[in-house]
Amino acid sequence: MEAKTAKTKAGEWRKYERVLLPPIKDLHRIDVYEANGGYKALKDAIKGEKWTPTAVTDEVKASGLRGRGGASFGCGLKWSFMPKPDGGPRYLCCNGDESEPGTFKDRQLMEYNPHLVFEGIMIACYAMSISTCYLYVRGEYADWIDQMETELAKAYAKGYVGKNILGSDFSCELIIHKGAGAYICGEETSLMESLEGKRAYPRIKPPFPAQYGVFGRPTTINNVETLACVPLILERGASWYAGLGAAKHPGPVLYGISGHVNRPGVYEYPTGMLITDLIEEVARGVRGGKKVKAVVPGGSSTPPLRADMIDGVTMDVESLREAGSMMGTAGMLVMDEDTDMVSWLRRVTHFYHHESCGQCTPCREGTGWLEDIVSRIERGEGRVRDLDLLADLCSQMEGRTVCALADAAAWPVRYTIDRFRDEFVARCRPSHVAVPALPESELEEAET
Amino acid sequence: MAESGHGKVVKLPDRDPKPAFSKEDLVFASEEKKRIAGFVEEYEKPDGAIMKALWLAQEKFGFLHPDVIQLVADEVGIPYAQAYGVATFYTQYYKNKTGKYVLDVCTCFSCQVCGGYDILHYLEEKLEIHKGETTDDGLFTIQEVECLGACGSAPMLQVTNGPYVHHLTREKVDALVDALQNGQMPSFTSITLPQDEDEMGGNRRTDVDKTEAYRTPPVAETVE
Amino acid sequence: MPKVRIDNETYEFEGRPKLLQFCLDIGVELPHFCYHPSMSVPANCRQCLVRVGTPARDRGTGEMQVDEAGNPVIQYFPKLQTSCSLEITDGMVVETHRSSEEVAGAQKDNLEFLLINHPLDCPICDQAGHCPLQIQAYKYGPEGSRFEFDKVHKPKHIRLGPRVVLDGERCINCTRCTRYTSEVSGSHQLTIIERGVRNYPMTPPGTEFDEPYSMNVIDICPVGALTSADFRFKARIWEMSKTPSITVANAKGSNCYYWVKDNLVMKVTPRQNMDVNEYWLADEDRLDYERFNKDRPAGPMINGSAAGWDAAYGEAARLLSSVDPSEVLFIGSPFATVEDNYLLTKLADSLGSPAPQYIRHVEIGKGDDWLITDEKAPNHQGCERLGMSEIDAEIAAARIQTGEIKLVYVLEEDPVVAGVLSASDMDAVKVILHPYNVTNETLHGANVVLPAxxxxxxxxxxxxIDGHAQRVRPAKAIRGVNRTLVMEMGESRADRHGTPFDRWHNETNLVDCQPGWVSLPEVAERLDIEMAYKGPRQVMEEVAGTVDAFQGATYEAMGLEGVRLMEIGAAV
Structure with missing residues (x-):
């Protein structure tokens, strides 16, 4: 990778004007939201002149909007999977479970611009002829749920949500569903099981949610931030959206930056920001003038990047894939040179062990085993061959389960060890076996 | 996300539990029944209402004693076993009596590298209990929990499934414990977006009493 | 017809079968734990993984793509697929562990995971020897374990209910038991509790797993996590023989296996018959076996004293010929076979006595719409179909008291308990009885006792009760040698490894009794009545050929799953 030559794909990001969280006092209040053009996109859509449901879906498709929940799947494409209405119920689930460690952006969107989320939900429901949406919010966000309930009641009162929205034939209920502490509920099929009042075990796919979703009916699941983009796309046009940030992964993104930076927080910028810009300029550099050791770009499941791997890497699916990681939720953790990667990985493995629903064998059994081994290494009782065993176990878990939690648990282990192997080897018990050298590919990477 | 620290021993729940509430107390008021009926209306099948009804019951009774779960199941109209399976799956439902205040300290991911364990250990020493335990006066329970989604304001904790307390320091923990001992729950804190600070000179909301700006996290002394 | 290739063999298929069930149906074994044909498919055990490809199609035309050699281009799924949940499509190509190292490796990996927290206590586990986990671990699992940590410890020997015991550590969380209570029995008494590696099935506090069909979870549990409170630690699977038969606690005729060790029935398990009980058995059917082991008569008796069979037959014949045929009351039995009841009918007929009647055993409200019936005897339909009528106890008792009846001839039945006979009557009438147990209250005053x-x-x-005619087979031996019984006897595991006679080597617990199709012809012979059959097979052939209500019910036709007879009205 050509360091320093790669440029941000975020354009003149220093002059970027925020759209998801525009700088307007009390925008979370419905009157302020309305006064600033809020619910206009919904009004336009429902009038039906310019925006037939299909036209809305096409516009979203044309915008290139990708899901902001972690998988970066094309939103318009997902909507188009919904079968034709058959008269029975159909559902939208807005996923506000936000439990991926390192991710805290949906909460801020729900606090500061809830009506944008509601409006996006209503437009999506209109586009897919859906009459019920569940907004699934993690139970820990109790305060924010209360605040949203208040605002939602106002939206109902003003006819933006509910029966005969804005005097039209279109009716749609929006129900906030409060979770109760389970990471797995962020997984779309698990979320549906949870809504159905069952233990939140992910479902085997196929059938996909569009065919067999909540209560066995056609269902689409979108992240909070994803749906918040929808009114903006209708208002400003797909081409505006598509022109923002990285071409293949456009739009505004709420970057949640945490860890050892001087100014952590949620920042709105286009996709395609250089990781280095985000750290050095946006978050004002690493705390105490320390060097970066590792960056986890998009939540705990995305493989960590070593400091020497982030030069020129931008925050979009393409660049991150090339760099050896993923966009995930854009919840970025920055770790400085003093960070103990072994302890950090141990805590990550504990998380997945604790949060595995226990349904599938490899995940139920594997996550705990990973934690056992990494803990042993952390205590200085590990052996170098444990590192190979960990890699083996990761292979035994990846792609072998109903949902992706096993993969999410395996990736940080595989890549942290791969990319910080020296640190792990140094923690292992002295061994008579010679320590294997770094693979050649890694040496090359380290040199560039 | 309570009950951290996976022990390797899974205990059998008390299969013949003593009642914790009298028969007269173990009922829903008509207002509560109405609310639960409202929850049931919100879903295609009554089962969907179980989580909200369990929340309601936990707020009323303090914790979900099996008798309470049975009561909820009957009111919602689903099998008791299903309700019990659901209640044990989610960590925020308290299956056992807890202290008056449950301090859920996040030590996960960002909080770990920003001093979450320092706060946990400080609390443990201060209250002279280990995580998972309750103080003798029944006031505090400490739990180590998974990511609470406030990584930018690490280290942080949540009080009894309610307010978040951000940017924790020892001093802040002292003040929190003092306040709770006096029966004062922390009030909601709105975290100011950095861009709002720059562009609007502070928090955008005028309807909250307490705001905090994101700040540089402390250096963690321990990460385990 | 659409085709699927499995391990380089091509099979035709119809409809939209799932791959695992299809493989099982055609005899291609695939390891699995959570899948059960009668329940939803969660695909949670992850054991049945296979590699699957489908023919590549041109995006534009939808035409199948072919390579240079003209063979269809196969696009493989990027991940291994669970065969239980995968619907077969035309042209699909499947590689199992037989032809794919990747699949074999994945199955081994999965078994390694399954075993890390499993206690590996096979030497003391009831399931050992017929445990899917044990069998598949030996067949497909790793040779050793790389797990070097404490195992998770879960509650053990917990009585989930009166009849089912849980060992939480053995559980592999396949959720068959909880799915059974929510999808099959509908009792909803079980749930998985906790989360992740701490998961295990349990009843919610304050309740018991006591539904009348609770023990089915023991059979469907693919490990030794759920065991029978009744059978626990009584016998190892390889010490028992198993015989296909039916149960007799009610009139459903549920298909079962009787497991026998040392000529004692140890347990009863269900045998699949989709026309009768599918995969299931009621608990009452399973626990209704002590009557075969306990309180059995020591041998024939005359007037309360032990006697030889020959003398007893002779005495029975003498008594029968000592009264006028019209003074004899024959009582058939809904507990006895069609064959025995038929022979009794023939005996009565030959003597010129009125046709036998039978006692009905009904407990109103005991039945459900599943496998438990109000009818508590297994063969009242058989009796009805033979033209026997239900006895009116009051009328019969009155006729006995007035001396109109001087001899009562009873197949397995208890007329004293039924109110037909009273103890005081027994001085006045003669009684010939074929009892199963010494608890039979009629036995004390019986003049001739011919243990059945x-x-x-x-x-x-x-x-x-639904008119399904089914065969029963001897599961345990009786004293003496009967060629028919030996030939029909179930095979034991030992038989397969030794001589056919190993199984019978054990002389303990043999009961000195005779089937009705032996004893009734013996009595008849002594009355010069022609009743020479080669055995019950021939008796049934005659019944099927001469009695309309039994049309088609030959042994060959009944086989292991029985035949559905015409409705009684229709047959006449």
Whole structure:
């Protein structure tokens, strides 16, 4: 990778004007939201002149909007999977479970611009002829749920949500569903099981949610931030959206930056920001003038990047894939040179062990085993061959389960060890076996 | 996300539990029944209402004693076993009596590298209990929990499934414990977006009493 | 017809079968734990993984793509697929562990995971020897374990209910038991509790797993996590023989296996018959076996004293010829086989006595719309179909008291308990009795006692409440040698490894009794009545050929799953 030559794909990001969280006092209040053009996109859509449901879906498709929940799947494409209405119920689930460690952006969107989320939900429901949406919010966000309930009641009162929205034939209920502490509920099929009042075990796919979703009916699941983009796309046009940030992964993104930076927080910028810009300029550099050791770009499941791997890497699916990681939720953790990667990985493995629903064998059994081994290494009782065993176990878990939690648990282990192997080897018990050298590919990477 | 620290021993729940509430107390008021009926209306099948009804019951009774779960199941109209399976799956439902205040300290991911364990250990020493335990006066329970989604304001904790307390320091923990001992729950804190600070000179909301700006996290002394 | 290739063999298929069930149906074994044909498919055990490809199609035309050699181009799924949940499509190509190292490796990996927290206590586990986990671990699992940590410890020997015991550590969380209570029995008494590696099935506090069909979870549990409170630690699977038969606690005729060790029935498990009980058995059917082991008569008796069989037959014949045929009351039995009841009918007919009647055993409200019936005897349909009528106890008792009846001839039945006879009557009338157990209250005053072989010791036919005619086979031996019984006897595991006679080597617990199709012809012979059959098979052939209500019910036709007879009205 050509360091320093790669440029941000975020354009003149220093002059970027925020759209998801525009700088307007009390925008979370419905009157302020309305006064600033809020619910206009919904009004336009429902009038039906310019925006037939299909036209809305096409516009979203044309915008290139990708899901902001972690998988970066094309939103318009997902909507188009919904079968034709058959008269029975159909559902939208807005996923506000936000439990991926390192991710805290949906909460801020729900606090500061809830009506944008509601409006996006209503437009999506209109586009897919859906009459019920569940907004699934993690139970820990109790305060924010209360605040949203208040605002939602106002939206109902003003006819933006509910029966005969804005005097039209279109009716749609929006129900906030409060979770109760389970990471797995962020997984779309698990979320549906949870809504159905069952233990939140992910479902085997196929059938996909569009065919067999909540209560066995056609269902689409979108992240909070994803749906918040929808009114903006209708208002400003797909081409505006598509022109923002990285071409293949456009739009505004709420970057949640945490860890050892001087100014952590949620920042709105286009996709395609250089990781280095985000750290050095946006978050004002690493705390105490320390060097970066590792960056986890998009939540705990995305493989960590070593400091020497982030030069020129931008925050979009393409660049991150090339760099050896993923966009995930854009919840970025920055770790400085003093960070103990072994302890950090141990805590990550504990998380997945604790949060595995226990349904599938490899995940139920594997996550705990990973934690056992990494803990042993952390205590200085590990052996170098444990590192190979960990890699083996990761292979035994990846792609072998109903949902992706096993993969999410395996990736940080595989890549942290791969990319910080020296640190792990140094923690292992002295061994008579010679320590294997770094693979050649890694040496090359380290040199560039 | 309570009950951290996976022990390797899974205990059998008390299969013949003593009642914790009298028969007269173990009922829903008509207002509560109405609310639960409202929850049931919100879903295609009554089962969907179980989580909200369990929340309601936990707020009323303090914790979900099996008798309470049975009561909820009957009111919602689903099998008791299903309700019990659901209640044990989610960590925020308290299956056992807890202290008056449950301090859920996040030590996960960002909080770990920003001093979450320092706060946990400080609390443990201060209250002279280990995580998972309750103080003798029944006031505090400490739990180590998974990511609470406030990584930018690490280290942080949540009080009894309610307010978040951000940017924790020892001093802040002292003040929190003092306040709770006096029966004062922390009030909601709105975290100011950095861009709002720059562009609007502070928090955008005028309807909250307490705001905090994101700040540089402390250096963690321990990460385990 | 659409085709699927499995391990380079091509099979045709119809409809939209799932791959695992299809493989099982055609005899291609695939390891699995959570899948059960009668329940939803969660695909949670992850054991049945296979590599699957489908023919590549041109995006534009939808035409199948072919390579240079003209063979269809196969696009493989990027991940291994669970065969239980995968619907077969035309042209699909499947590689199992037989042809794919990747699949074999994945199955081994999965078994390694399954075993890390499993206690590996096979030497003391009831399931050992017929445990899917044990069998598949040996066949497909790793040679050792790389797990070097404490295992998770879960509650053990917990009585989930009166009849089912849980060992939480053995559980592999396949959720068959909880799915059973929510999808099959509908009792909803079980749930998985906790989360992740701490998961295990449990009843919610304050309740018991006591539904009348609770023990089915023991059979469907693919490990030794759920065991029978009744059977626990009584016998190892390889010490028992198993015989296909039916149960007799009610009139459903549920298909079962009788497991026998040392000529004692140890347990009863269900045998699949989709026309009768599918995969299931009621608990009452399973626990209704002590009557075969306990309180059995020591041998024939005359007037309360032990006697030889020959003398007893002779005395029975003498008594029968000492009264006028019209003064004899023959009582058939809904507990006995069609064959025995038929022979009794023939005996009565030959003597010129009125046709036998039978006692009905109904407990109103005991039944459900599943496998438990109000009818508590297994063969009242058989009796009805033979033209026997239900006895009116009051009328019969009155006729006995007035001396109109001087001899009562009873197949397995208890007329004293039924109110037909009273103890005081027994001085006045003569009684010939074929009892199963010494608890029979009629036995004390009986003049001739001819101990009868029970359903687990005989060969014969029963007709269930729905008109399903089914065969029973001897599961345990009786004293003496009977060629028919030996030939029909179930095979034991030892038989397969030794001589056919190993199984019978054990002389303990043999009961001195006879099937009705032995004893009734013996009595008849002594009355010069022609009743020479080669055995029950021939009796049933005659019944099927001469009695309309049994049309088609030959042994060959009944086989292991029985035949559905015409409705009684229709047959006449």
């Amino acid at each position: 072989a029970t359903i687990v010791e005989t060969v014969g036919t029963f007709v269930n």
